[in-house]
Amino acid sequence: MSSIQYKIVFAGPVGAGKTRAIRSLSDIDVVSTEADASDEVREIKRTTTVAMDYGVMRLGNGDQVRLYGAPGQKRFDFMWEILTENALGLVLLIKASVADPVAELREYLQAFRPLIERTAVVVGITHTDECHVLVRHLLVKEMQRQGIPACVMDADARSRPDVAMLVKTLLFSIDPFAGAAGPVAGNVMAGSAI
Amino acid sequence: MKMTISLVGLSVREDAALTIFIGMSLKNSTCKTVAFRPGLALPPADLYIIDLAGVGLAQWSVKAEADLLTLLGGSHALLLNFPNNISWVGKGHHCSGRQMLACLSKPYSSEKMRGALARFGAGGAASAAVGPSLVCVAVPAPAFVSTVAFAPVFSVAPTLPVAVARLATAVAPPPLLLRHSLQALRTLFPELEQHLLLARLLDMVATQQPQELRLTLHHSIIVHPAQGWVSHNAAPGMLERFAQDRSAATMMSVRTLDCGQAQLRAGLMGAPRASLDTFLWLLAESSIGPQMPPVQRDAELKLSSMPGFTRIPGVDNLFLQLAAICVRLPQTLSSLRAVFPQHDPGLIARFVLLATASGLGELRLVTASQALNSLPSPVPQSSTRVSGGFFRAMFQKLF
Numbered sequence: 001m002s003s004i005q006y007k008i009v010f011a012g013p014v015g016a017g018k019t020r021a022i023r024s025l026s027d028i029d030v031v032s033t034e035a036d037a038s039d040e041v042r043e044i045k046r047t048t049t050v051a052m053d054y055g056v057m058r059l060g061n062g063d064q065v066r067l068y069g070a071p072g073q074k075r076f077d078f079m080w081e082i083l084t085e086n087a088l089g090l091v092l093l094i095k096a097s098v099a100d101p102v103a104e105l106r107e108y109l110q111a112f113r114p115l116i117e118r119t120a121v122v123v124g125i126t127h128t129d130e131c132h133v134l135v136r137h138l139l140v141k142e143m144q145r146q147g148i149p150a151c152v153m154d155a156d157a158r159s160r161p162d163v164a165m166l167v168k169t170l171l172f173s174i175d176p177f178a179g180a181a182g183p184v185a186g187n188v189m190a191g192s193a194i
Numbered sequence: 195m196k197m198t199i200s201l202v203g204l205s206v207r208e209d210a211a212l213t214i215f216i217g218m219s220l221k222n223s224t225c226k227t228v229a230f231r232p233g234l235a236l237p238p239a240d241l242y243i244i245d246l247a248g249v250g251l252a253q254w255s256v257k258a259e260a261d262l263l264t265l266l267g268g269s270h271a272l273l274l275n276f277p278n279n280i281s282w283v284g285k286g287h288h289c290s291g292r293q294m295l296a297c298l299s300k301p302y303s304s305e306k307m308r309g310a311l312a313r314f315g316a317g318g319a320a321s322a323a324v325g326p327s328l329v330c331v332a333v334p335a336p337a338f339v340s341t342v343a344f345a346p347v348f349s350v351a352p353t354l355p356v357a358v359a360r361l362a363t364a365v366a367p368p369p370l371l372l373r374h375s376l377q378a379l380r381t382l383f384p385e386l387e388q389h390l391l392l393a394r395l396l397d398m399v400a401t402q403q404p405q406e407l408r409l410t411l412h413h414s415i416i417v418h419p420a421q422g423w424v425s426h427n428a429a430p431g432m433l434e435r436f437a438q439d440r441s442a443a444t445m446m447s448v449r450t451l452d453c454g455q456a457q458l459r460a461g462l463m464g465a466p467r468a469s470l471d472t473f474l475w476l477l478a479e480s481s482i483g484p485q486m487p488p489v490q491r492d493a494e495l496k497l498s499s500m501p502g503f504t505r506i507p508g509v510d511n512l513f514l515q516l517a518a519i520c521v522r523l524p525q526t527l528s529s530l531r532a533v534f535p536q537h538d539p540g541l542i543a544r545f546v547l548l549a550t551a552s553g554l555g556e557l558r559l560v561t562a563s564q565a566l567n568s569l570p571s572p573v574p575q576s577s578t579r580v581s582g583g584f585f586r587a588m589f590q591k592l593f
Contacts, residue, residue: 079214082214082215133423133468134422143499144498144499149499149521150500152502153503167588172517177519
């Protein structure tokens with residue numbers, strides 16, 4: 001049975017915790033991978049260490065989920081477009097401790113808008129302390145203002161349960177009716193009981 | 195004909211990224227990296243992309259310009275420049291007539307780079323048409339990218355707006371727990387009134403005013419609904435006791451604060467501020483315990499945002515799924531039960547209760563005929579298709 005490969009993109013500013021988040025889920029060592037790449041990673045493999053973070057989740061059914069960390073520096077934003085091609089969705093990590101997290105969110109939502117409109121986005125707020133309460137509130141408001149379903153949660157990028165919850169929320173956001181019966185039986189996920 | 199592009203003087207990271215970008219953007223091109231060293235004669239190429247700082251020419255001077263033109267040997271080049279470095283603006287007077295040079299300031303966007311490369315791709319015709327004129331032009335700098343062009347000059351196309359405004363509607367976010375939602379919640383779950391602490395807090399939140407709920411002489415809960423935070427100095431055990439003990443809860447008193455007072459009181463208590471919606475969700479959970487409250491009516495729920503599930507222990511997968519649905523489209527209790535017949539209807543009712551009590555849900559009572567008309571609509575189908583077993587395997591992996 002041939003395996004199917006999926007792609008989830010982690011984005012966010014430098015230091016938001018993308019590498020750690022991918023590391024917390026990946027079944028391989030992030031970046032220094034020797035996995036048998038079979039998509040575009042193969043042709044760019046020699047450059048993965050400098051151009052992106054890369055991890056893989058191997059699923060029980062043989063499928064693989066490739067986890068890509070988009071470079072945070074804006075001068076590499078052209079990588080974002082490449083990485084988001086055919087991606088399942090976007091996990092966006094925003095640091096609560098930066099001067100203007102709403103501006104950061106706005107910028108990334110704009111940059112990844114085509115992907116978000118095609119699929120979904122979940123925002124994880126990292127580096128939280130007491131001020132994070134207001135940050136989450138503000139980020140939710142900004143997403144509501146932009147008409148994007150506001151999926152915003154605190155997350156410790158080092159915590160597998162936190163990152164897994166973000167990814168799980170993303171998956172349900174991509175297809176909220178996964179496994180559901182009834183009027184949406186024709187949806188892409190129909191029949192995949194959870 | 196295949197176009198050869200040489201990257202000169204770029205950092206390893208930028209070189210790698212550009213190699214990928216060019217490989218994917220210009221299929222009809224070959225990209226080579228040239229390790230620069232002084233005195234190097236560049237291998238032939240149709241276009242050089244040169245980091246001016248990387249080849250030691252960050253600042254313009256007569257000698258720097260001469261060195262650059264010597265290095266290029268009459269070939270076209272896209273020069274990558276430091277941000278805000280204007281020393282090369284208006285320079286390049288000595289380039290040959292058919293030679294095209296353009297300068298792109300860092301950090302550049304993919305649109306800018308793509309636009310620049312496209313212009314070079316059509317450069318032969320453009321340069322022939324323009325001729326050897328050496329007029330220098332400075333193009334006003336848009337956000338993040340400033341462009342300086344030499345003659346025969348082109349300016350790199352301005353950034354195209356990436357965002358599609360389809361979803362961007364300026365709407366004010368709904369406040370936490372609207373009063374009509376609270377009324378609907380109480381109609382739907384009359385037993386909620388028996389939980390005095392929760393009932394009192396929900397009343398407070400529905401006013402949208404900062405308030406203090408005094409539990410004892412020394413223990414308070416401060417809520418600021420408009421800013422979405424709560425602060426309290428009660429131990430979890432005390433809150434649990436108040437949540438479940440009517441007699442304890444009868445001692446409580448409430449006072450309204452202004453924003454400054456609320457912050458001051460929270461500061462004086464020395465208690466951290468926490469997300470109000472998560473606090474209310476957990477308190478509601480603690481108040482009603484494991485029981486499934488009987489539901490009196492049907493109602494429609496719309497979530498203003500996803501609950502903070504990373505901070506709510508033991509969240510059922512179904513809750514995640516229901517939240518993902520209701521954050522997009524309003525759904526009635528009956529329609530959700532119809533869509534998820536394999537799940538306990540009480541669990542779905544519990545979700546509606548907790549989501550509304552958290553303040554994130556807007557709840558509205560509906561009649562039977564309204565409920566029939568509100569069966570869930572399919573969500574926009576993703577262009578990314580997944581196999582049938584993917585979700586199951588993914589969730590097994592994640593949990």
